[in-house]
Amino acid sequence: MVEKVTFFWFRRDLRLDDNVGLCHALKSNFKVVPLFIFDDEILDKLPEDDARVGFIHSTLEDISKKLREYDSSLLIKKGNPLEIWKNLTSEFSIQEVYCNHDYEPYAISRDKKVHDFLAEKNIKFKTFKDQVIFEKDEVLKDNGTPYTVYTPYKNKWLQNFQLIRDTKEYSTETMFDNFFKSSFDFPALRAFGFSKSSIMVRPYDFSMLSTYGETRDFPAIDGTSSVSPYLRFGLLSIRKLVKRAKETNAIYLSELIWREFFMQILFHFPQVVTESFRPKYDAIKWRNNKDELEKWCLGTTGYPLVDAGMRELNQTGYMHNRVRMVVASFLCKHLLIDWRWGEAYFAEKLLDYELSSNNGNWQWAAGTGCDAAPYFRVFNPSEQLKKFDKDLKYTSKWVPEFHELTYAQPIVDHKLARERALATYKEALK
DNA sequence: TGAAATGTTGGGGCG
DNA sequence: ACGCCCCAACATTTC
Numbered sequence: 001m002v003e004k005v006t007f008f009w010f011r012r013d014l015r016l017d018d019n020v021g022l023c024h025a026l027k028s029n030f031k032v033v034p035l036f037i038f039d040d041e042i043l044d045k046l047p048e049d050d051a052r053v054g055f056i057h058s059t060l061e062d063i064s065k066k067l068r069e070y071d072s073s074l075l076i077k078k079g080n081p082l083e084i085w086k087n088l089t090s091e092f093s094i095q096e097v098y099c100n101h102d103y104e105p106y107a108i109s110r111d112k113k114v115h116d117f118l119a120e121k122n123i124k125f126k127t128f129k130d131q132v133i134f135e136k137d138e139v140l141k142d143n144g145t146p147y148t149v150y151t152p153y154k155n156k157w158l159q160n161f162q163l164i165r166d167t168k169e170y171s172t173e174t175m176f177d178n179f180f181k182s183s184f185d186f187p188a189l190r191a192f193g194f195s196k197s198s199i200m201v202r203p204y205d206f207s208m209l210s211t212y213g214e215t216r217d218f219p220a221i222d223g224t225s226s227v228s229p230y231l232r233f234g235l236l237s238i239r240k241l242v243k244r245a246k247e248t249n250a251i252y253l254s255e256l257i258w259r260e261f262f263m264q265i266l267f268h269f270p271q272v273v274t275e276s277f278r279p280k281y282d283a284i285k286w287r288n289n290k291d292e293l294e295k296w297c298l299g300t301t302g303y304p305l306v307d308a309g310m311r312e313l314n315q316t317g318y319m320h321n322r323v324r325m326v327v328a329s330f331l332c333k334h335l336l337i338d339w340r341w342g343e344a345y346f347a348e349k350l351l352d353y354e355l356s357s358n359n360g361n362w363q364w365a366a367g368t369g370c371d372a373a374p375y376f377r378v379f380n381p382s383e384q385l386k387k388f389d390k391d392l393k394y395t396s397k398w399v400p401e402f403h404e405l406t407y408a409q410p411i412v413d414h415k416l417a418r419e420r421a422l423a424t425y426k427e428a429l430k
Numbered sequence: 431t432g433a434a435a436t437g438t439t440g441g442g443g444c445g
Numbered sequence: 446a447c448g449c450c451c452c453a454a455c456a457t458t459t460c
Contacts (some may be wrong), residue, residue, distance in 0.1 A: 325431065364431085376460040378434050422460060
């Protein structure tokens, strides 16, 4: 008789502690087999040295090492998730499958297929809220519809948060003996056709939190936390992060609320992935000049702050948030290139790439979004440089030839580009 | 989570 | 002393 087991399926919650679904799984009546699936659907689109795959892999390795202290191990699979579940149900006597909610359109359809398949086999598929404080339907207007403007959403969010006495902790370590005893092989990165990237995820740092509000806009100061990739893949729990933010910095907390705002927008309005939230903005006649796109990607536009940002992105997988706004505005307004092209480039390069935030912020910059900057708000890259990198510390770090004669001439004249953008948007909205 | 254009004010130079 | 002009500094409006 094969031992009956529970499965816990890791997805974007790569941690053993304070993990809601895992906590519930470990309290089930059966030993827990921890599983991660490298999804071909996602992997096939990535370059073989994708830094995020390497990061996930090394994180999983750490988890597996920890599990081995308890004579358990992580089961790693690669392929199509539904097919893998079909195989697993014949290999194991699975009673229940636990995991945490995932709100992206692809994840929803994937989970639906898995749920339906498991249901046929009489296996319960239990999912939990873990990656947010408030999910899809927990912060709604009084009439029951979702918010589409940030400020009232934030107010409601905070109001609801007041009602929670304290963020619950889902500690798990005392239950680690409930993991299924096993010694599954831990495959090398090479086994999936990937190799280690030269780009590395850097450690995060909370010590900046108390001064975040004053320093976050200055890219030369290391005033940001570098938490984003850890939050993205769930190495850090949102409950712990929010608790810390609440104790130290309201502005940082506000950024975390933006994250949930865009997550619920994506859930309720999944069409934003391919369309402007406000459809009339899809009438914009983008210029979509490929040479200019390439110059933007490479950081050779001749606008120092734009170029610095893009080079930081290309070389490190990070870009300071203030600079993200500047380069995004530049692509959409100055070059009149479709925000979807810019978004796709960020998706390729950012270590913290997350669909809902990336899409929401690009639509914000393009002026096409639900709570976007008005289209006539055009960033002046030179003014932004003066305001936020006055002594050129950040800029000359990433664009060392800045002071040389060899540095590129501006790809477009600011005044001309601004007027062209205003005219193009105006025309589209007629 | 702008910037430019336009309007207003007030101090100082000067006849 | 007074009015006029200039213009920087700030405020408001417009894109």
